[in-house]
Each structure stands twice: as structure tokens, then as C-alpha cells.
Amino acid sequence: MPQLIAANWKMFGKLADIRAYATDILTASGHAELLICPPFPLLEPFAQALAGTPVALGAQDCHAAASGAHTGDVSATMLADCGATHVILGHSERRQHHGERDADVAAKVSAAMAAKLIPIVCVGESEAERDAGQAIQMVRDQLLHSLPAGFSGILAYEPIWAIGTGRTPSPSDVVAMHAAIRSALVEQLGGAAAGLRILYGGSVKPGNAASLLRLPEVGGALVGGASLVAADLLAIAECAPRV
Numbered sequence: 368m369p370q371l372i373a374a375n376w377k378m379f380g381k382l383a384d385i386r387a388y389a390t391d392i393l394t395a396s397g398h399a400e401l402l403i404c405p406p407f408p409l410l411e412p413f414a415q416a417l418a419g420t421p422v423a424l425g426a427q428d429c430h431a432a433a434s435g436a437h438t439g440d441v442s443a444t445m446l447a448d449c450g451a452t453h454v455i456l457g458h459s460e461r462r463q464h465h466g467e468r469d470a471d472v473a474a475k476v477s478a479a480m481a482a483k484l485i486p487i488v489c490v491g492e493s494e495a496e497r498d499a500g501q502a503i504q505m506v507r508d509q510l511l512h513s514l515p516a517g518f519s520g521i522l523a524y525e526p527i528w529a530i531g532t533g534r535t536p537s538p539s540d541v542v543a544m545h546a547a548i549r550s551a552l553v554e555q556l557g558g559a560a561a562g563l564r565i566l567y568g569g570s571v572k573p574g575n576a577a578s579l580l581r582l583p584e585v586g587g588a589l590v591g592g593a594s595l596v597a598a599d600l601l602a603i604a605e606c607a608p609r610v
């Protein structure tokens with residue numbers, strides 16, 4: 368399976384950026400799959416700019432309910448209606464700044480799957496948890512409680528201390544964590560775990576992408592800051608191993 372390079376634009380970007388960005392990323396050689404996850408207001412215009420291309424479109428969150436009196440929220444069905452095929456869920460910024468717990472993430476994942484979206488579920492430890500030697504146990508616990516029964520989708524290992532800091536875990540720590548995630552997925556999901564992609568996220572840049580993307584069990588990258596510059600996203604995608 369080709370690797371997936373997913374762009375998390377977070378709360379950046381504006382309408383005027385879309386056309387040039389889409390034109391640039393469509394020059395990718397195509398050996399990695401590309402997914403762009405802009406803020407909600409840019410989903411539909413991005414869907415138009417990317418229509419008929421192999422680049423996929425995703426959102427960064429959804430509500431667990433299909434509809435209702437939830438001012439300011441957006442449902443998974445609305446995202447699908449705008450042309451999204453994927454949704455990032457359980458990002459550490461949502462967990463930290465919006466108090467999302469594992470159970471909330473699991474409910475959103477169920478809603479996404481019901482709307483036929485592919486959830487990208489983020490897990491990752493804090494620096495204190497890593498320093499205390501608890502990183503793997505912590506991520507295993509997050510997985511156990513953030514994935515509903517019958518889960519199908521993508522995982523993203525994003526150590527919180529690596530997000531936006533320019534720091535990354537050592538290759539051996541990434542390998543150990545991705546292997547631990549795979550074995551936890553097998554315990555939870557049985558044979559269905561075999562084909563699930565596990566992305567790495569946290570300060571992926573053109574300069575370090577090759578060393579991260581060549582590691583065993585790394586199925587691609589979730590890229591924040593560097594994804595805002597099309598040339599940087601392309602340079603990262605070009606580091607994905609050819610299959």
C-alpha cells in the first residue's frame with residue numbers, strides 16, 4: 368500500500384490560498400497518497416479545486432451526533448456532504464484545549480464510520496509520560512478506549528511533545544511505538560488490524576521525512592506546520608518509499 372501523507376492545516380489558511388496550493392500539490396509524482404485537511408469553511412472550495420484528482424479531502428473534527436442543537440459544531444454527515452472522505456479525531460489539541468476524553472473520541476469515531484468517513488485517530492504521550500517510561504502503556508490505554516468495536520480507519524501516533532516543537536522521537540522510539548500500536552490493534556481487532564495504516568506525526572519536515580518514512584510500520588505522516596507550504600508537503604511526499 369502506498370504511504371499516506373496527510374496535511375493538517377489546523378486553524379490556518381484562507382480562500383485565496385486554495386487555488387495555488389491545489390495547483391502545486393497536483394504536481395506530486397503520485398507514489399504517496401495525499402490528503403488535505405483544511406478548516407471547515409475551506410472544505411467545500413477545496414473539494415471543488417480537487418474534484419477529479421487523486422488528492423483526498425478531510426476535516427479536523429466532527430460532533431458525535433448526526434444533527435441537533437449543538438451550536439458551533441459540525442456533524443460527520445455534513446463533512447461527507449461537503450466532499451470530505453476522512454476526518455482527524457482525537458488530536459491532542461482537541462484533547463488538551465477542548466477536554467476531549469477517550470470516550471468522546473470513540474463516539475466521534477463511530478459517527479464518522481456511520482457517515483462512511485475514514486477516521487484518523489490520534490494518540491500520543493506527553494513529555495512527562497515519556498520521561499516516566501509510561502509512553503507505550505499510555506498509548507495502549509488511549510487506543511483501548513478511543514476505538515469503538517469494529518473500528519476501521521487510520522491511526523496517527525503523535526507524541527504531544529513533538530507537535531510544533533521541531534523535536535522528534537528517535538527512530539528506535541518510533542519503531543517501538545508503532546510496533547506496540549500494531550500489537551494493541553491486533554489484540555483489539557484481530558485480523559482486521561493487519562491492513563490498518565499507522566501514521567507518524569510531530570514536526571515532520573522535508574529534512575527529516577525520509578528518516579521517519581522509511582521506518583517499519585510507518586504508513587505515512589500527519590503533517591501540521593510544514594503542510595501549509597505546498598512545496599514542503601510535496602518534498603515530504605517525495606520521501607515516501609515507492610511501492
Ligand code: PEP
Pocket residue numbers: 375525529530531532568569570571589590591592593
Ligand atoms: C499535528 O498537529 O498534527 C502536527 C503533526 O503538527 P506539526 O507537524 O506542526 O508538528
